[in-house]
Amino acid sequence: MSRSSSGIVAGLTAAAVAVVGFLAYQASANVPDAFAKPKAPRTAPSGAAGAPAQKPKNPHALPAESGEGDRVVYALADRRVWLVEKNRVTRTFPVMPSTVSPEAGSYQVTSRSGSVTGSDGVRIEHVVRFALVGDVAIGFSAAVDGTLSSPDPTLKTGGVRMKVADGNAMWTFATVGSKVVVVP
Numbered sequence: 001m002s003r004s005s006s007g008i009v010a011g012l013t014a015a016a017v018a019v020v021g022f023l024a025y026q027a028s029a030n031v032p033d034a035f036a037k038p039k040a041p042r043t044a045p046s047g048a049a050g051a052p053a054q055k056p057k058n059p060h061a062l063p064a065e066s067g068e069g070d071r072v073v074y075a076l077a078d079r080r081v082w083l084v085e086k087n088r089v090t091r092t093f094p095v096m097p098s099t100v101s102p103e104a105g106s107y108q109v110t111s112r113s114g115s116v117t118g119s120d121g122v123r124i125e126h127v128v129r130f131a132l133v134g135d136v137a138i139g140f141s142a143a144v145d146g147t148l149s150s151p152d153p154t155l156k157t158g159g160v161r162m163k164v165a166d167g168n169a170m171w172t173f174a175t176v177g178s179k180v181v182v183v184p
Contacts, residue, residue: 072170083174100156102130
């Protein structure tokens with residue numbers, strides 16, 4: 001009897017190990033990307049033997065094609081602004097774009113307002129306008145209540161919103177005539 005029961009136990013153990021192995025394989029094959037192991041860093045092209053691996057892009061790095069000199073740089077896709085003085089970034093921060101955006105290019109600050117009501121009905125301060133798209137004025141501003149919410153997609157607005165502290169920095173930095181560079 002012990003001989004047959006040990007065979008049964010061995011068979012059940014082998015079957016259990018096989019089932020657990022199969023389930024582990026299925027689980028690993030269906031892991032969402034967010035939980036997957038990090039990918040190995042990319043190496044230099046095959047023609048550059050011994051070259052160091054490329055560094056990942058710094059999301060806060062000033063865009064390469066953003067001009068020279070003192071300027072405000074607004075990256076549409078990155079939803080980020082850089083204040084650049086003497087070709088050195090003095091501050092960078094995220095922004096919430098408006099429903100109407102300017103084309104990539106170079107602009108100048110045309111007007112400023114200390115405190116007004118935005119086209120979306122929100123009280124805003126430190127408005128720095130630099131472009132006009134159709135009949136919509138485009139400018140940086142901060143909501144007085146400190147919110148940084150997405151604009152109503154049904155409204156045509158040109159306010160690029162930022163936090164109050166960032167609005168204060170923009171107000172100090174970008175006077176009328178200051179250069180604003182918009183990159184894709």
